[in-house]
Amino acid sequence: MSDLVVPIGDVGLLDVQLVGGKGASLGEMVRLGLPVPPAYVVTTTAFRRALLALDPAGARSATLVGLDPDDRAGLEEATAPLREAIGACPLESALQEDVVRHFRSLGTGGSTVPVAVRSSATGEDSLDASFAGLQDTFLWVRDEATLLDHLRACWASLYSVESVSYRLKRGIPEEGAAMAVVVQEMVQARSSGVMFTRSPSTGDRSVVAVESAWGLGSAVVGGEVTPDSFTVSKVTGEVLRRQISEKLRRHVPDGSGDAGVLDEEVPSQLRSVPSVSDEELALLVALAQTVEAHYGVSQDVEWAIADDRPPGENLYLLQSRPETAWSNRSTEPLAAPKARAFDHVIEALGRA
Amino acid sequence: MSERRGPFPLPSEITDVPGAEGWASMYAPFTRFGPQDDAKFWFYNATHFPEPLPAFDGISSEVAYSAIGANTARIFVFPATLGIEHRIVNGRVYLAANPVTDPEEVGRRLEIFQRRAGYYYEHWDRLYGEWKQRMQAAIDELESIDVPELGDVDDEEVVTTARGYASNHLVRERFHRCVDLYSIVWNHHIEFVMLAFGAYVVFSEFLTKAFPEIPEQSIARMVAGIDVIMYRPDEELKRLARLAVSLGVDDLLTDGAEPRTVFEGLALRGEAGATWLAEWERSSVPWFHVSTGDGLYHHHRSWRDDPRVPLAGLSRYVSQVRAGDDLRRPTERLKEEREEVARRYRALLDADEERAAFDQMLGLCRTTFPYIEEHKFYCEHWFTTQFFAKMREFGQLLTRFGVLDEAEDVFQLQHYEIDQQLANVMLAWSAGSSPVGTDEVKAIVADRKAMLAVLATWSPPPALGPEPEALNDPAVKLLWGITAKTIRTWAEAADPSSARIQGFAASPGVVEGVARVLASVNEIDQILSGEILVCPVTSPSWGPVFGKIKAAVSDSGGMMSHAAIVAREYGMPAVVGTGTATRRIKTGDRLRVDGDQGVVVILS
Numbered sequence: 003m004s005d006l007v008v009p010i011g012d013v014g015l016l017d018v019q020l021v022g023g024k025g026a027s028l029g030e031m032v033r034l035g036l037p038v039p040p041a042y043v044v045t046t047t048a049f050r051r052a053l054l055a056l057d058p059a060g061a062r063s064a065t066l067v068g069l070d071p072d073d074r075a076g077l078e079e080a081t082a083p084l085r086e087a088i089g090a091c092p093l094e095s096a097l098q099e100d101v102v103r104h105f106r107s108l109g110t111g112g113s114t115v116p117v118a119v120r121s122s123a124t125g126e127d128s129l130d131a132s133f134a135g136l137q138d139t140f141l142w143v144r145d146e147a148t149l150l151d152h153l154r155a156c157w158a159s160l161y162s163v164e165s166v167s168y169r170l171k172r173g174i175p176e177e178g179a180a181m182a183v184v185v186q187e188m189v190q191a192r193s194s195g196v197m198f199t200r201s202p203s204t205g206d207r208s209v210v211a212v213e214s215a216w217g218l219g220s221a222v223v224g225g226e227v228t229p230d231s232f233t234v235s236k237v238t239g240e241v242l243r244r245q246i247s248e249k250l251r252r253h254v255p256d257g258s259g260d261a262g263v264l265d266e267e268v269p270s271q272l273r274s275v276p277s278v279s280d281e282e283l284a285l286l287v288a289l290a291q292t293v294e295a296h297y298g299v300s301q302d303v304e305w306a307i308a309d310d311r312p313p314g315e316n317l318y319l320l321q322s323r324p325e326t327a328w329s330n331r332s333t334e335p336l337a338a339p340k341a342r343a344f345d346h347v348i349e350a351l352g353r354a
Numbered sequence: 355m356s357e358r359r360g361p362f363p364l365p366s367e368i369t370d371v372p373g374a375e376g377w378a379s380m381y382a383p384f385t386r387f388g389p390q391d392d393a394k395f396w397f398y399n400a401t402h403f404p405e406p407l408p409a410f411d412g413i414s415s416e417v418a419y420s421a422i423g424a425n426t427a428r429i430f431v432f433p434a435t436l437g438i439e440h441r442i443v444n445g446r447v448y449l450a451a452n453p454v455t456d457p458e459e460v461g462r463r464l465e466i467f468q469r470r471a472g473y474y475y476e477h478w479d480r481l482y483g484e485w486k487q488r489m490q491a492a493i494d495e496l497e498s499i500d501v502p503e504l505g506d507v508d509d510e511e512v513v514t515t516a517r518g519y520a521s522n523h524l525v526r527e528r529f530h531r532c533v534d535l536y537s538i539v540w541n542h543h544i545e546f547v548m549l550a551f552g553a554y555v556v557f558s559e560f561l562t563k564a565f566p567e568i569p570e571q572s573i574a575r576m577v578a579g580i581d582v583i584m585y586r587p588d589e590e591l592k593r594l595a596r597l598a599v600s601l602g603v604d605d606l607l608t609d610g611a612e613p614r615t616v617f618e619g620l621a622l623r624g625e626a627g628a629t630w631l632a633e634w635e636r637s638s639v640p641w642f643h644v645s646t647g648d649g650l651y652h653h654h655r656s657w658r659d660d661p662r663v664p665l666a667g668l669s670r671y672v673s674q675v676r677a678g679d680d681l682r683r684p685t686e687r688l689k690e691e692r693e694e695v696a697r698r699y700r701a702l703l704d705a706d707e708e709r710a711a712f713d714q715m716l717g718l719c720r721t722t723f724p725y726i727e728e729h730k731f732y733c734e735h736w737f738t739t740q741f742f743a744k745m746r747e748f749g750q751l752l753t754r755f756g757v758l759d760e761a762e763d764v765f766q767l768q769h770y771e772i773d774q775q776l777a778n779v780m781l782a783w784s785a786g787s788s789p790v791g792t793d794e795v796k797a798i799v800a801d802r803k804a805m806l807a808v809l810a811t812w813s814p815p816p817a818l819g820p821e822p823e824a825l826n827d828p829a830v831k832l833l834w835g836i837t838a839k840t841i842r843t844w845a846e847a848a849d850p851s852s853a854r855i856q857g858f859a860a861s862p863g864v865v866e867g868v869a870r871v872l873a874s875v876n877e878i879d880q881i882l883s884g885e886i887l888v889c890p891v892t893s894p895s896w897g898p899v900f901g902k903i904k905a906a907v908s909d910s911g912g913m914m915s916h917a918a919i920v921a922r923e924y925g926m927p928a929v930v931g932t933g934t935a936t937r938r939i940k941t942g943d944r945l946r947v948d949g950d951q952g953v954v955v956i957l958s
Contacts, residue, residue, distance in 0.1 A: 204566035208702050233567055237698040240862050242569055243950050333704065336563050337711035343718040344475035346711065347549070350556045351471070351828055352433050352464045 006048040007100040010041040010184070020045050022122030022182035027322055034296055036289060037318050041186035042104040046124060048097050049157055049181045056091050063176045066161075071170035077163045085158040093150060101153065101185070102146050108187050115187050116142045116255065119149060121156040122182040123165070125174055138162075141220060141263050142188055142255045149185065156183045188255065189318045192309030193277040194219035195229055197286060198325055199236075199294040199301045205328035207300065209242065210234045210287045214277045216268050217252030219304055219320065226265070227251050230277050234287045241283065246276050282307060285317055293322045300325035360821040361845035364392045371444050371812045374805040379798075380409040382416065382768060385442040396441065396448040396818040397841075400933060401834055401910040402650050404890035405873075406445025406809035409802055410745065410765040410772070413533070414650040414738075415440055415447050417540040423452075425544040426829055430470050432548070433463040435827050445809040448818060449834075451827030474549055478721055482546065485725075489542060489732040496535050496740055499528050501747040504755075504783045522780040525751070529776055532744050533769055536737075543733040550722040551832035557715040564703060571861060571922050576696040577719045580688050582727040584916070587644040587657065588897035590637035591664055592681040595671030597633055601626040604676070609669045610879060613661040640736055646875045646895040649734030652765040653874075656739035657895065666879055667898030674901070748772065755779045757792050758799065766799040816844040816933045835931065844933055855939070857907070857932035859952035860918035865905050865927055866957065869943045871936055886947055888939045892917040900924050905947040907935045907954050921949075929954050 005020075013021045013029035021029065025043040032038050057063070065080050109115045119140040138159040140152040159165065160181040169179060195214035200207045213222055213229040221227045227250065233243040249268050256264045278286070286305055294301045304320040340346055365387040370377065378386060403415065423437020436452040454460050474481060502521040512520070558573045598604040603626050606619040620627040638658050646663050647654030657664040671681055696716060703709050742765075749764030757775050758764060764772060778789040821841060830836050835858075843856045870885040872878060875895045881887060887903045889896070891910045900906070900920050906928040908917045921928030927949030929935075935954060939945065944957040 201567050206565050206567040208565040208699060209567045235567075235569070235572065236702070237695055238572060240569070241950065242567055242862065244864065335705040335707050337560050337715075338707040339710035339714055342472075342476070343714035344472060344553070346560075346715055347475070347552045347556045347718065348468050348471055350559070351548075351552045352467055 006045055006051075006097045007104055008043050008045060009104070010038070010043060010186075013043065019124055019180075020047065020182065022046065022124050022180070022184075023323070024120060024122035024321060025182050025184050026122075028184060028186070030296075031293065031319055031322060034292065036292065037315075039187040039189055039318050039320070040108055041184055042108075043122065044097070044101060044153060044183040044185065046180035046182045049160075049183075051094065052091055052097075052157065053088070055094070056087055060177075062087070066166055066170075066176055069166070069170060071167040074163060074167075077166055081161045081163055081166055084161040088158040088161070089154050091154060093154070098150065101150065105146060105149055105185065108185075114144070114146075116144050117149065118184075118186045118188055119143050119152040119156060120184040120186065121159050122184050123160055124178065124180050124182075125169075141218065153183050153185075157181050186320075189306040189308045189320070190255065190310045191218050191306040192216070192316075193282075194304070194306035194320075195222050195277075197290050197303050197305060199290050199303070200325060200328055201233065202328075205331070208236055210236060210290050212278070212283060212286060212290075215249050215252065216272060216277050217254050218263060219253075219306055220263060221251060221253040221265070223304070226253075232278075232283055234283060236287070236291060239284060239287070241280065244276075246274060248273050249277065278307065281313075282317065289317065289319060293319070297322075297324065300329055360819075362817040362819060362821065363815055365396060365441070365443065365448075365818045366392050368443050368815075368818070371809055373808040374444065376801065377445055377805055377809060380445070380766075380768070380802055380805070381407070381412045381442045382770065385412065385415070385440065387441045387443055387448075391441065391450075392819060394439075394450045394819050395822040396450045397830075397834070397836060398814045398816050398818075399440075399447045399449050399834070400814075400816070401891065402648060403447040404909060405651065406806050406812075407442065407447065408652060408765045408806060409768045411651050412442065413536065413769050415442070417537045418543075418650075419449075420537065421540040421544045422829060422833075425541070426548055430474075430548070431463045431466040432828055433460045433467050435829060438827075438829055444812050444814065445806065446812075446814040449830075450819075451830045453827055471549060474546070475553075475718070475722075482725055485542060485545065486732070489539065489737070492535050492539050492542070493732070493737050493740065496532065496737065496744060499532060499744060501525070501528065501744070501751055504751065504779070520784070522783045525748075525780055526773065526776050529748055529772065532741060532748075536741050539733055539737045539741075543729055546722070546725045547729065548829060548832055550725045552828070553715070553718045553722045554726065555832055557719050560711065560715060561699065564708065565699065568699070569859070569862065571918070572695055572699070574919070575692055575922075576699070576716060577723050578692070578919070579720075579724055579727055580685050580692065582724070583731045584727055584919075585683070586731075587641045587664075587895075588667070589683070590641045591667050591898070592671050594630070594634060594637060595668055595675050595681065598630055598668070598672055599675045601630055603627055603630050604672045607665065607668050607672045609666070611665065611669070613665055616661075616665060643736040643739055644731070644895060645735045645739050645893060648891060648893050649730070649738040652742040652745065654739065654742075656735070656743075659739065659743060663875060663878070663895050670898050670901060745772075748776070752776070752779065755782060755789050757789050757795055759796060763796075763799045766802045767795075813934075813937045817841060821845065840931075853956040855907075855929075855932045855935055855954040855956070857929040857935070857952050857954065858918075859949055860930040861906075861921035861926060861928035861949045863905075863925070863927035863949045864946065866944065866946045867904050869907075869939050869941055869945050870903075871939055871941045873936070886945050888935050888945075889917075890936055892920070896920075900926070905945075905949070906930075907932060907939070907945070907947060909933060909936050 010029050011032045013026060014033055015026050015030045018026045021043040028038055028041060062084050069076055069080060106114055121138050138156055143149050143152055160179060193214055193216055195212060197210055197212040199210050201209050201211050212232040212234065215222045215227045215229040222229050228247040230247055231245045232241055234241050250273065251265055252268050253263045253265055290303050293303055301322045302325045303322040306318050306320055308316045308318065366389060419438055419440045426432045426435050427437045434454050436454055439450045439452060441448050502524045504521055508521050554577060561568050561573055598607055603620060603623050606616055620631050642657035642664060644657055645654040646660060674681060700709055700712050703712060745764055746761050749758060749761030752758045752764060752775055753761050757778060775795060782789045867884060867886045869888050870881045871888045878899045881899055881902060883902050884904055886905045886907060887899060888907045891908055893916055897920060905926050906917045906921045908930045909932055917928055918930050927947045929947055929949060929952050932954060939956060946955045946957055
């Protein structure tokens with residue numbers, strides 16, 4: 003087994019330095035027995051070796067130290083050559099062989115399956131520094147050459163203006179920054195979305211908020227569709243709020259070739275129909291709670307429902323990361339015990 | 355007059371309903387709006403008085419509002435309230451709160467309030483036990499009151515015991531005693547109600563801060579009793595349905611059968627029929643003293659007085675029993691669920707001190723909540739239906755003496771006017787003559803009946819006067835659930851072009867269906883399976899209808915209203931407290947009832 007590419011099931015939360023935040027989190031979910039699509043990770047070792055081959059003295063990344071995180075033009079000037087070099091760098095043959103072998107092993111009966119190529123940086127998806135959306139993801143990749151191109155593009159995205167600016171602002175040292183890449187079987191998604199194990203609008207931890215739309219999750223994450231939205235009680239399982247929206251667009255895999263994802267109109271008869279059933283909703287919420295219970299902090303989970311699999315086997319979790327917006331707020335206790343229970347009432351009724 | 359234009363009309367802008375211009379004669383002068391009232395915010399008490407008040411029924415508002423403010427402001431000395439005022443216009447009751455605003459005065463009152471409220475909380479179980487005895491004593495006394503016959507000559511006993519006064523004296527004395535008992539019972543009704551609701555609201559507010567998305571029904575579920583009196587009348591019907599099937603007399607309990615036919619039929623069924631009738635009688639006292647309404651109107655008869663309502667329920671339960679349903683509530687499971695809901699919310703709290711406060715508040719609620727659930731049975735149902743029945747007996751006396759055409763007409767007179775007419779009878783009996791001026795009384799009765807019919811067509815605005823900046827009265831909040839949000843909802847609903855009716859999300863789920871608008875429980879036989887019930891308010895008598903409908907919508911009520919509780923138990927959507935549903939929805943309209951959002955949409 004090489005240390006350049008590892009199957010997702012072999013890694014867990016402690017392997018962030020090797021497989022990045024996303025890879026570690028997905029590995030952990032597989033270990034928990036959660037339904038995660040088959041995947042492997044091109045490790046940070048592979049990234050570091052490629053970088054070392056390009057820039058043995060580390061001179062290039064040294065040019066980023068001390069830049070002004072708000073000076074976009076300056077950052078662009080400093081990072082563009084790095085990205086260009088990484089995007090065009092030769093891949094060592096051992097790595098190429100490993101990547102291709104794993105890619106082929108995802109399919110069955112000799113045919114390959116479409117994959118998502120997702121960047122997984124170290125330091126990403128941690129509670130205090132959410133890199134959400136700062137690095138690249140490529141969907142619906144079907145052939146080896148494209149896969150290898152996207153692998154390099156993911157590496158290069160570690161040096162996007164946004165990523166570098168983010169590290170500078172947060173004081174994350176460049177030497178510690180590395181990029182792993184997750185290659186994961188695409189889900190032929192009928193519906194997808196995100197869910198939060200607390201209310202994103204009120205921070206309430208007694209509910210799971212689920213957003214859902216037709217097709218691939220990219221339309222939801224990208225905000226191109228107003229998703230259906232559900233608030234489900236963790237305590238009773240009841241759907242407390244249900245907003246079925248008019249879903250005009252959806253992303254679907256482009257079956258014809260290399261274009262990846264197609265943006266299309268939702269057929270009119272589906273637009274105002276709920277994109278998940280109540281049964282599916284209940285299963286999703288249960289999965290979200292399993293993830294949250296495991297990590298002990300609120301989670302933000304991406305999910306999809308495959309339309310080429312039977313009910314019971316068609317739910318997938320694509321990623322989970324700690325929720326950051328509410329978890330970082332410190333709160334005073336809302337109440338404290340009083341000498342006598344009725345003092346609570348006397349105090350409240352006594353207020354003018 | 356105020357220059358300010360809010361969404362609501364001023365009291366002085368309300369005009370008499372054409373055809374009922376004389377409505378004011380039905381109510382005591384102290385209930386009328388005056389010019390000074392334009393400066394205050396008034397809300398329509400649709401919760402308790404959803405129909406125009408007959409002249410006699412004005413007593414329900416008189417004794418209740420005499421008791422509420424007295425309890426809060428004079429007995430317990432709630433710091434921020436001086437009481438609740440009421441007015442009647444076009445037959446409808448409007449309320450305003452009188453707040454205490456001076457902080458120094460609030461502080462002075464707070465010191466007294468803490469001591470007095472503390473005493474009740476501290477001794478709650480004992481005091482509540484004694485309360486039940488006092489209520490029972492009032493009911494017993496009322497039931498024991500005989501309306502004098504006023505026969506040819508008084509009993510011999512009047513002489514042998516040297517009583518010294520004739521029976522006509524007792525007519526008015528006993529009438530007064532009935533009225534006084536009604537007042538006492540209303541004072542007792544209020545006695546615990548604010549403190550009990552207060553405990554609930556404090557718990558609810560704490561949970562809503564900790565869990566902003568928590569549905570009110572989950573809070574209610576943690577607190578609610580399982581074996582509460584409110585379910586009992588309906589449980590008795592289920593028991594009688596099972597019994598009828600096992601005794602083989604269920605064929606007599608058919609839909610729409612006249613009570614007389616049913617009871618006569620059963621009497622002819624030998625031992626089985628006799629057994630069932632004996633069990634009916636056993637259930638009937640006290641459980642069928644339940645009112646067919648909320649108990650504040652004279653025409654809210656008890657099941658015992660008017661068995662059509664329980665019989666309609668029975669026929670439905672009988673067919674369910676035949677179909678193999680034993681109709682038993684899974685009380686053990688409900689109890690476990692209640693504990694599980696509480697356990698889970700408690701576990702979701704952040705800090706140990708919050709959990710300790712949660713335990714205190716929940717514990718207090720469970721101590722005080724039985725009062726909330728039970729007091730209505732004693733007061734609004736049992737006592738009140740018996741009180742109106744007693745008034746009918748006085749009506750019979752007036753009818754026998756030719757003052758009225760029929761006993762029921764007594765309810766077209768104010769209790770002050772009945773007092774006069776009883777004097778009229780006392781004098782006539784004493785003088786060996788006939789009561790004087792009876793034609794005039796009969797004309798008044800006829801006139802008022804006609805006016806009530808006209809007033810029923812009036813749509814009372816939910817509120818009058820300037821929109822308040824803050825609504826801070828504990829009684830208004832606790833008893834009517836009215837907050838600044840409610841008032842905003844009313845203001846929005848005041849727009850007649852909207853097909854959207856906002857209420858409170860009382861029971862989750864969304865369904866579409868056909869509306870059936872019912873004005874009272876006496877119409878429940880009209881409802882067809884699968885329709886959506888739209889009604890002013892429900893009470894335990896409506897219980898049987900919930901097995902038939904697919905959603906419930908009411909004009910009044912909050913999360914703890916009967917419709918809300920029963921809809922949750924049946925797992926059907928309900929929107930309550932809409933204010934306007936029965937006026938804006940017509941039978942046959944297609945509706946979407948969204949119990950998650952508390953919205954009813956008229957689709958077509």
